Amino acid sequence: MSGIVIDHVPGRCWPLHPQPSEWEGLETWVRRIADTYGVSYDAFLKRALGRTGRGARDLDRISEAELARLSAGTGMPVERMREMLPAMIWARVNELQGGLLTEDGSKAVDELRVTMRRAARRRNAYATADAGRLARQNWEIYRA
Numbered sequence: 404m405s406g407i408v409i410d411h412v413p414g415r416c417w418p419l420h421p422q423p424s425e426w427e428g429l430e431t432w433v434r435r436i437a438d439t440y441g442v443s444y445d446a447f448l449k450r451a452l453g454r455t456g457r458g459a460r461d462l463d464r465i466s467e468a469e470l471a472r473l474s475a476g477t478g479m480p481v482e483r484m485r486e487m488l489p490a491m492i493w494a495r496v497n498e499l500q501g502g503l504l505t506e507d508g509s510k511a512v513d514e515l516r517v518t519m520r521r522a523a524r525r526r527n528a529y530a531t532a533d534a535g536r537l538a539r540q541n542w543e544i545y546r547a
Contacts, residue, residue, distance in 0.1 A: 417451075420477040426495075426515070429487040430462045430522065436477070451476060463489055487518060 419439045423432040434531075437447035448454040465473075465488075474481045475501045485491060498511055 416478045417476040420479075423483075423487060425481070426492065427487060428489060428492060428519070429465070429484055429520070430460075432487060433462060433473070489523070492519070 419436070421432075421435055421439055433447065434444050437444045440447065442450075444460065448459050452465075452472055454460075454469065458464065468480045470484050473479070473484060486495075496515060499508070499512060
């Protein structure tokens with residue numbers, strides 16, 4: 404990790420933590436934080452949140468303890484981070500589509516839906532790749 408320490412010190416936020424945009428998803432925001440520190444997403448998840456193994460990249464299923472740790476490091480309230488989960492973003496989008504949107508707004512919502520679907524497919528592909536990598540590692544260990 405290039406010597407960068409991303410540990411929680413009680414009562415102190417991490418020195419670098421960009422604020423999320425209004426409609427930004429939790430995964431995208433965490434990826435931006437990792438990028439700010441110059442580390443990979445996987446390395447940040449492991450070091451900052453203790454997430455490893457299959458499904459570590461999928462923040463749709465983040466635990467309350469992990470949200471609390473992320474909140475402590477960034478100063479962002481846990482409730483705000485919950486609003487950044489895809490299910491909550493979809494709920495907000497569905498509320499907007501109740502008739503308050505202009506034609507341009509409806510097009511933007513449709514684009515958002517496509518983007519979020521792509522992100523979900525990417526997470527599934529990563530999980531499959533992680534499983535394959537772990538299986539190959541285990542095969543090498545047990546084969547020897």
